[in-house]
C-alpha cells in the first residue's frame with residue numbers, strides 16, 4: 045500500500061531528536077556559527093541519543109538494524125535544528141557506515157565497536173578534493189598496490205574534524221574505480237593542513253589533508269578484495285543529504301511564515317499579500333515534494349530495491365529546493381533577513397552547501 | 408501504521424489492462440480525434456462503458472449501504488470498526504487508472520462515459536433517494552454522461568459571483584432556472600447525446616453570496632436548457648466543452664441536491680459540500696496531468712536515446728549535457744507531482760482531511776506538466792514541434808490542468824490560506 049504515517053517507534057525517535065534540535069541545536073546555532081565551533085556539551089548530548097549505534101549490528105555492540113528511512117526521518121529534524129552542528133555530530137558516520145556497509149568481517153570487528161561506546165569517536169573520512177568540478181567517481185587521489193600494501197597519493201579538502209581524527213577513511217582512485225582505505229592518522233605521510241572555511245556550516249571544522257605516499261597494508265582496503273561500490277554508498281549519502289536539506293528548508297519556511305504573519309507593512313501583515321503568501325505556499329509544496337521523494341528512495345533502499353536513481357533524483361531536487369526555499373526566506377524578511385540577528389542568512393549559506401556536499405553526509 | 412510506497416497488486420493488475428486500452432485504442436486515434444475536433448471516440452466509449460457501469464454500480468451500492476448503516480455519505484468516510492480492516496483503495500485505484508488513461512490520451516479520457524463531476528456532487532451532497540434516482544442510470548443501459556456547470560461568463564475563479572438564478576414555483580412545486588453557463592465538460596454529451604444529466608449551480612438568493620448557491624440536477628432533454636455552443640480549444644479537443652442557456656428551465660423540487668424540504672434555500676450542505684468534492688477531484692486532475700506529462704517525458708527520453716542521449720543518474724550535474732539535465736528535471740517534477748497526488752489520494756481513502764494536500768498536488772502537477780510538455784517539444788526540435796509526433800499535442804493538452812478545477816493561482820491561494828490559517832478576507 046501507499047501510506048505516509050510513521051511507526052510509533054519512528055515517531056518516538058523523531059520526537060526525541062526534535063526536542064534535541066529545539067533545545068540544544070537552536071540554542072547554540074548562532075554562537076557555534078560565529079565562533080566556528082560546536083559546543084562540546086551539545087555534541088555530547090547528541091552522541092548520547094545513540095543514533096549511529098542504532099544502525100550498527102548487535103554483534104558489534106550496536107542495537108539495531110540500519111534503516112535509511114528511519115535515518116531520513118530524524119535527519120530532517122537535525123537539519124531543522126542546525127546543519128553545521130549536525131554535520132559535526134554526524135562526522136563519525138562517514139567512517140562507520142561505509143565500514144558497516146562494505147567492511148569484511150575483520151574490519152567490522154576491528155572498527156565498529158568503537159562507534160557504540162560512550163565517547164564521541166574520533167574518526168572521519170576524506171573524499172572531496174580541491175577542484176572546481178568534483179566527481180566522486182573520478183578522483184585525483186590515487187591508490188596503488190605494491191605487494192601487500194597500498195600507497196595513497198593526493199590532497200583532500202572538506203575533511204571534517206581532521207585535526208582530532210585518529211583514523212581516516214580515504215577515498216582514492218584505483219584502476220578507474222573509487223575505493224576506500226582505512227588510514228590511521230599517525231601513518232607517515234598523513235599531514236593535516238589548514239582549516240578550510242566554507243560559506244556556511246562553520247560549526248563543522250573541515251580541513252585540507254595531504255596524503256603524501258601514505259602506505260597502508262592491503263588489509264586496510266575497505267571490503268577486502270571485493271572493495272566498495274561507490275554508487276551504493278552515494279545512494280545512502282544522497283538520501284541522507286536530501287533529508288537534512290528538507291529539514292533546513294523546513295526551518296526557513298516555518299520562520300518565514302511566522303515572520304510574515306507578524307510583520308506589518310502598508311497597514312497589514314505582509315502575509316496578506318499574495319506575492320508573499322504565494323511564495324510561502326510554494327515553499328511548502330516544494331518541501332513536501334522533496335520529502336516524499338526522500339521517503340520513497342529510502343523505503344526502496346530498505347526494501348533492497350535499486351534506489352540509486354531515486355536517490356539521485358531526490359538529491360538533485362533537494363539541492364535546488366533548499367537553496368530556493370532558504371533564499372525565499374531571506375526575501376520574506378527583507379532587509380532584516382540580511383542581518384545576522386536572524387537565522388535566515390545562515391540558512392541561505394547552508395542551503396547553498398548541499399550541492400557541494402555529495403558524499404559528505406551519511407546518516 | 409508505517410510509511411510505504413507499494414502499489415497494491417490489484418491496482419497493478421488493473422493498470423496493466425488499462426495500459427493495453429491506452430496503447431491500442433487511445434493512441435492510434437489520438438491525432439485523428441485532435442484534428443477532427445468534435446468527433447466522438449466511439450470505439451473507446453463502447454469499450455469502456457461496461458467497466459464504467461460496474462464501477463458506477465459499486466460506488467452507488469457502497470454509498471447506499473453506508474447510508475443504511477448510518478455513517479456519513481461523503482467520499483472518504485472512516486470505515487466502521489466492525490468492517491474488515493482492509494484499507495480503502497477506491498480513490499487510489501482511480502487516480503492510477505486516470506493517470507494511465509491520460510497517458511493514452513487526455514482528451515479521449517474526458518469522453519469516458521460516467522457520472523463524472525455530476526456524480527461527485529451527487530455523492531457528496533445528495534440524499535440516498537437522490538443518489539438512487541440520479542445515479543442508477545449510470546449503472547445500466549446505453550453509455551451516459553454526467554456534467555457539472557458552475558462557470559459563467561462573469562464567474563470563473565470567483566464562483567460566488569454566479570448569476571444563474573433558481574426561483575421556486577409553489578404552484579407547480581418546481582424550481583425555475585434562468586441564466587447562462589459556459590465551459591461545461593461533457594455538457595452536450597450529458598444533455599443531448601445520452602440519457603445523462605447536468606448538475607447546475609444556481610443562486611436562490613443573490614444577496615446571500617455563497618450560502619445562496621445550490622446544486623440542481625437538470626436531466627437530459629429537460630425543456631428550457633439549450634446548448635448554444637461547443638468550444639474549439641487549444642487542446643483536449645476530443646473533450647466536449649459546452650455552453651448553454653437556461654431559459655425558464657423547470658426541474659422538480661427535489662432536484663435540488665441535499666436534504667429534501669430544503670426548498671427555498673434552507674440549509675443544505677450545498678456550497679461547502681461542493682467545495683469538498685474538490686478534495687476528491689483535484690487529485691484526479693493532477694493524475695490526469697501527470698499522465699500527459701509522463702507520455703511526453705517518456706517519448707522525449709526514448710526518442711533522444713535513439714539519438715545517443717542517455718539518461719545519466721550517476722554523474723554530478725556539471726558533467727551532464729543540458730539535454731540530460733533537462734530530462735532529469737522533468738523526471739524529478741513528475742516524481743514529486745505523482746507522490747503528492749498519491750498522498751492526497753491515500754488521505755482521502757483513509758478519511759483524513761486532505762484539502763491542503765489536494766491543492767498542493769494540483770498546483771504542483773499543473774505547473775510541472777505545463778513545463779515538462781513544453782520542454783519536450785523544445786528538446787525534440789523541428790519534429791517535436793511538428794504534428795508528425797504527439798509531443799505538440801501533449802503540450803496543448805497539458806495546459807488545461809493548470810486552469811480547471813481551480814487555476815494554479817486559486818489552488819496556491821488555498822494552500823496559502825491553509826498554511827497561514829487565514830480566511831478569504833485576510834488573504835484575497
Ligand SMILES: Cc1cc2nc3c(=O)[nH]c(=O)nc-3n(C[C@H](O)[C@H](O)[C@H](O)COP(=O)(O)OP(=O)(O)OC[C@H]3O[C@@H](n4cnc5c(N)ncnc54)[C@H](O)[C@@H]3O)c2cc1C
Nearest residue numbers: 555556557558563564565590591592648811812814816835
Ligand atoms: C476546457 C475547459 C473545461 C472546463 N470544464 C468545466 C466544467 O466542467 N465545469 C465548470 O463549471 N467549469 C469548467 N471550466 C471552467 C474553469 O473551471 C474556469 O475556466 C477556471 O475556473 C477559471 O475561470 P476563468 O476562466 O473565468 O478565469 P478567471 O477567473 O477570469 O481568471 C483569470 C486569471 O486570473 C487569476 N485569478 C483569478 N482570481 C484570482 C485571485 N483571487 N488571486 C490570484 N489570481 C486570480 C486566475 O488564476 C487566472 O490566471 C472549464 C474550462 C475549460 C477551459
